[in-house]
Amino acid sequence: MIYIPKMIFHGNPLSFGQYFYDVWGGVSYWFTSALSVAQILLAALFLSQRDRMTFYVGTCTLLSLLGIYLRNTLPSPFPWYYQTGMVSTLLMSLGGVYLRYESRINKLVSKPYVFGIAAFVYLSYVMITNPAHPQGTTPDICMYLWKYLTILCSIICIIALSHLLPQAKWLEYIGKNSLIFYFFSGTMLALFGSITSLLAPDTSYILTLTVTSIALLAATGIN
Structure with missing residues (x-):
């Protein structure tokens, strides 16, 4: 479909x-x-x-x-x-x-130095692998290990930041049904973006936010 x-x-x-x-x-x-x-x-x-x-x-x-x-x-x-x-x-x-071991890991992740190290590793990977920078020759296995480490560090950052956010029912709803939203995220944005571009050819941040909101509501309805 x-x-x-x-x-x-x-x-x-x-x-x-x-x-x-x-x-x-x-x-x-x-x-x-x-x-x-x-x-x-x-x-x-x-x-x-x-x-x-x-x-x-x-x-x-x-x-x-x-x-x-x-x-x-x-x-x-x-x-x-x-x-x-x-x-x-x-x-x-x-x-x-x-x-x-959620409770034990959360205590470790909540420490400021753990978050700082994880954020540093993640941002370093993003900057070093930027296409604008010349890429050196690194063995494939080393790149994969580095990617895994970066993914783990990004997860640590997400866990730490999520603990600072207040509970939000709509965010929990999207998280529990993330696969449905993933399936329709690109299609809905493309559909409503194409319709909007015919009605309002000039682009703007407000227009982009509006299209994104409509696509999110449509995906919620389908879910």
């Missing part, structure tokens, strides 16, 4: 073969494809009924390293971004660690 409007908005040709490859092959939406693969792999691990978290984190670490290797040797995302899904299992297993 989303694929056809997306292709039309981007001016790409439509064909049954391309539709089958992109949608049923899981190439069109990398995030949900990789997430599906990661969830299937985790479900298979849960069948072992192990109760030790080290088993899941250790196995997911091996799956992640294998995914990195496959992504370098077989870069094609078909089918279903399986390499990225394998790589993502490690982060999902760490989410399980956070769920089990």
Whole structure:
């Protein structure tokens, strides 16, 4: 349902073969494809009924390293971004660690120096990998490890900042239904943006905010 409007908005040709490859092959939406693969792999691990978290984190670490290797040797995302899904299992297993030891981790994250170090690492990665800067030759495995560290630091920053925010029902609602909003975020913005551009060709921040708000309300209604 989303694929056809997306292709039309981007001016790409439509064909049954391309539709089958992109949608049923899981190439069109990398995030949900990789997430599906990661969830299937985790479900298979849960069948072992192990109760030790080290088993899941250790196995997911091996799956992640294998995914990195496959992504370098077989870069094609078909089918279903399986390499990225394998790589993502490690982060999902760490989410399980956070769920089990949430109170302890929150105490650590709330310390100012932890937030400061995490923010520094994240901002350093953003500045160094800026396309405007010349990129040096870094081994792939080092880049992946650095990316993982940066992702973990960004998660630490998000957890620390979220604890400073007051409770907001609408934010909790979006968070609990984030996949639905993700599915329709690009399509709704493209649709209402195209309609608005016909009615009001001149762009402005207020117009952009209005279109974003309408798209968010529409996605809420669909949800």
